[in-house]
Amino acid sequence: MTYDVLVVGGGAAGLTAAAYAARAGRSVALFEQQERLGGLVQSVEREGFVFDMGLRAIENAGIVLPMLDELGLQLDFVRSPVSIGIEDQVIRVDSEASLEDYRDLLVRFYPDSATDVDRIMALITRIMRDMDVLYGIDNPLFKDVLRDRAYLFGTLLPWLFRFVATIGRINRMAGPVEALLDDLTDDGGLKSIIGQHFFKGTPAFFAMSYFSVYLDYRYPRGGTAALMQLLEGFVRERGVDVRVERPIVALDPEARTVTDRNGEVWRYRQLIWCADLKTLYRAIDAAAIADPGLVRAVTARRDELEGCSGSDSVLSLFLSVDEAPEVFRAVSEGHLFYSPDARGLGDLHTSGLASLLERHVDGALPVEPVKAFLDVFFARTTYEVSIPVLKDPALAPAGKTGLIVSCLFDYGLTRRVREAGWYAEFTAHCADAMTAALAGRLYPGLSGKVVARFMTTPVTLEARTGNSDGAIVGWAFDGAHMPAVRQMQRVARSVLTPIPAVLQAGQWAYSPAGVPMAFLTGKLAADRALKGLGR
Ligand SMILES: Cc1cc2nc3c(=O)[nH]c(=O)nc-3n(C[C@H](O)[C@H](O)[C@H](O)COP(=O)(O)OP(=O)(O)OC[C@H]3O[C@@H](n4cnc5c(N)ncnc54)[C@H](O)[C@@H]3O)c2cc1C
Known part of the structure; x- marks a missing residue:
C-alpha cells in the first residue's frame, strides 16, 4: 500500500501532522515506536495518583487554542497558576502585578x-x-x-x-x-x-520571557496527556492508519519506502519525520543511493547532525504522599519553581561538573565524588514542582497528594554512572537528596510521608523516545552550531530537508522548541506535504 502521507513519530508534532494531512482527506499512516502515542507528553496513573511524565502545564502561545479550534476539538482546561519560591519564601504569580x-x-x-x-x-x-x-x-x-x-x-x-x-x-x-x-x-x-x-x-x-509564560499556563483536566489523547482520537476517527510499536529503521529516499523493525516495507508519496533527526539520517543507506547529488546532500546533513548534541535533559521524581492537598496549597500554587538555597549553583553544574567528569575520564565513574557532587547540586539547584491534585482534584486519592519534582540534569553524568554499574544506587541517592531539599524549608516532614516513589532520568528518556542525549527540546543551545531554524520569520523553512518528499517537524526542526512549536511545525509540514501531493 502507498500512503499519501506517512508520519514517523507519534508525539505532539507527529499527531499534528497526521491530523492535518487526514483532515485534507489524504491516506495517512502514523508510525510510533512505543506502545503509546504522545511522545514526551504522557500521564500515568499509579494507585490512584496521576503523574504527568512530560510537561506540567501547557502554554497557549497563540497556537494551542487556535489549533484545537480549527480542528473542531474541545479540551477542558483549568488555570495552572505558578508560584516562585526561594528557601522559605514563596510568592504567587497571578497577574503582571506579581512582578x-x-x-x-x-x-x-x-x-x-x-x-x-x-x-x-x-x-x-x-x-x-x-x-x-x-x-x-x-x-x-x-x-x-x-x-x-x-x-x-x-x-x-x-x-x-x-x-x-x-x-x-x-x-x-x-x-x-x-x-x-x-x-x-x-x-x-x-x-x-x-x-x-x-x-x-x-x-x-x-529565557527572560518566562514570566509571561507563567501567566499563560493552563492545565488539561485529567492530566497533560489529555491533549495528546484528544489528537489521537481525532486521527483515529479520520482513518489514520496508526501503527504503534513499529519503529522505522530504514528509509530508501529513491524508492520512497520505509522499513519498520518487523522488516515490513511501506511506501509513501510524502514523508514527515517527527522524531530525532539523527535517527532519520542513520536510517538511510547512502551507499545504496544512485543520485550522486542526493548522496552528497544526505551525507553532509548526517555528518552535520552527528556533530551536534541534544539539549539538557531532566531528572524527575514522582512522589505519592500521605498528606492532604490543603497542606501543599497552603505553601504554593500547584506549579512551583523552587530554589532551596539562594546561593544557587554557581558554576557547579557547568565547569564543576565538567572537571569531575574529566578527572575520571579513563575508568568507571567512582561513587563517592559523584555523590558529593550530587549532594551540593540537589541542595542548590532549582526545581519545578507540579502538584496535579491542586489543579484537578480527581488526580489523587482522597486526602493524599502526588508531587512531581524535576530539575535539569546532565545526560553525560547519568550515562557514565550507568556504565559504571551503580545506576540503581545513583537514582536512590538522587531521590533522597531531592526529597531532602524540599523537606528542608518547604514541606517539613515530607520524607516520612512518602508512600511510593519512582523516577525518570536522562537515560530513561532517551530509551523511551529515541531522543539523543535524553533531550526534551531538541538541539543544545550551547553547541558550536545550531542545525535548526531559530528565527520565527523563517519558521516555514524549518520543515524542509535535502531529501525529496521528506519533511521534518517537532523539537529537532525549530529551536527553541516545546509543545506549541511542535504543533506549529507539524502543521507546516502537513501543509507542505499536501502541496507536494498536488490536487
Ligand atoms: C519534564 C518535561 C517538561 C517539559 N516542559 C515543557 C513546557 O513547560 N513547555 C513546553 O512547551 N514543552 C515542554 N517540554 C518539552 C515538550 O514536551 C517537547 O518539546 C515536545 O513534546 C516534543 O514533541 P515532538 O513531537 O517534537 O517529539 P517527541 O515528544 O519526542 O516525540 C517523538 C516521537 O517519535 C517516536 N520515535 C522516535 N524514533 C522513532 C522511530 N524510528 N520510529 C517511530 N517512532 C519513533 C518517539 O517514541 C516519540 O513518541 C517538556 C518535556 C519534559 C520531558
Whole structure:
C-alpha cells in the first residue's frame, strides 16, 4: 500500500501532522515506536495518583487554542497558576502585578543588588510587552485568513506592523542568557537563581520571557496527556492508519519506502519525520543511493547532525504522599519553581561538573565524588514542582497528594554512572537528596510521608523516545552550531530537508522548541506535504 502521507513519530508534532494531512482527506499512516502515542507528553496513573511524565502545564502561545479550534476539538482546561519560591519564601504569580512581588522577593535575598534587580525587572517588563505582540493574536497559520475578513483586517494586518518592529528586538536577544545576566549584575547568587532554571545557553529573549509564560499556563483536566489523547482520537476517527510499536529503521529516499523493525516495507508519496533527526539520517543507506547529488546532500546533513548534541535533559521524581492537598496549597500554587538555597549553583553544574567528569575520564565513574557532587547540586539547584491534585482534584486519592519534582540534569553524568554499574544506587541517592531539599524549608516532614516513589532520568528518556542525549527540546543551545531554524520569520523553512518528499517537524526542526512549536511545525509540514501531493 502507498500512503499519501506517512508520519514517523507519534508525539505532539507527529499527531499534528497526521491530523492535518487526514483532515485534507489524504491516506495517512502514523508510525510510533512505543506502545503509546504522545511522545514526551504522557500521564500515568499509579494507585490512584496521576503523574504527568512530560510537561506540567501547557502554554497557549497563540497556537494551542487556535489549533484545537480549527480542528473542531474541545479540551477542558483549568488555570495552572505558578508560584516562585526561594528557601522559605514563596510568592504567587497571578497577574503582571506579581512582578513587583518577584522583585521584592529577590531584593530580600540580594539586598546589595537591588539596583541590578530593578534593571532585570525593567528588562522582563519590556519583554512582556514584546510577548504580548509575539503571542498576542491567534497564530495566522491556524486561521482561514482569506475568508475570515474580520481576523484579516481587524487583527492580523494591524498586528503585522507591531510584529515587524518587535521581531528585530527579539532577534537581537538571541545570545545566551548567561551573557545577558553577566551584563546586568555581578551578584553570583542572583545570576544563578535567575539563570540556572534554563537550559545552558538558552537564548536570552526566550529565557527572560518566562514570566509571561507563567501567566499563560493552563492545565488539561485529567492530566497533560489529555491533549495528546484528544489528537489521537481525532486521527483515529479520520482513518489514520496508526501503527504503534513499529519503529522505522530504514528509509530508501529513491524508492520512497520505509522499513519498520518487523522488516515490513511501506511506501509513501510524502514523508514527515517527527522524531530525532539523527535517527532519520542513520536510517538511510547512502551507499545504496544512485543520485550522486542526493548522496552528497544526505551525507553532509548526517555528518552535520552527528556533530551536534541534544539539549539538557531532566531528572524527575514522582512522589505519592500521605498528606492532604490543603497542606501543599497552603505553601504554593500547584506549579512551583523552587530554589532551596539562594546561593544557587554557581558554576557547579557547568565547569564543576565538567572537571569531575574529566578527572575520571579513563575508568568507571567512582561513587563517592559523584555523590558529593550530587549532594551540593540537589541542595542548590532549582526545581519545578507540579502538584496535579491542586489543579484537578480527581488526580489523587482522597486526602493524599502526588508531587512531581524535576530539575535539569546532565545526560553525560547519568550515562557514565550507568556504565559504571551503580545506576540503581545513583537514582536512590538522587531521590533522597531531592526529597531532602524540599523537606528542608518547604514541606517539613515530607520524607516520612512518602508512600511510593519512582523516577525518570536522562537515560530513561532517551530509551523511551529515541531522543539523543535524553533531550526534551531538541538541539543544545550551547553547541558550536545550531542545525535548526531559530528565527520565527523563517519558521516555514524549518520543515524542509535535502531529501525529496521528506519533511521534518517537532523539537529537532525549530529551536527553541516545546509543545506549541511542535504543533506549529507539524502543521507546516502537513501543509507542505499536501502541496507536494498536488490536487
Ligand atoms: C519534564 C518535561 C517538561 C517539559 N516542559 C515543557 C513546557 O513547560 N513547555 C513546553 O512547551 N514543552 C515542554 N517540554 C518539552 C515538550 O514536551 C517537547 O518539546 C515536545 O513534546 C516534543 O514533541 P515532538 O513531537 O517534537 O517529539 P517527541 O515528544 O519526542 O516525540 C517523538 C516521537 O517519535 C517516536 N520515535 C522516535 N524514533 C522513532 C522511530 N524510528 N520510529 C517511530 N517512532 C519513533 C518517539 O517514541 C516519540 O513518541 C517538556 C518535556 C519534559 C520531558
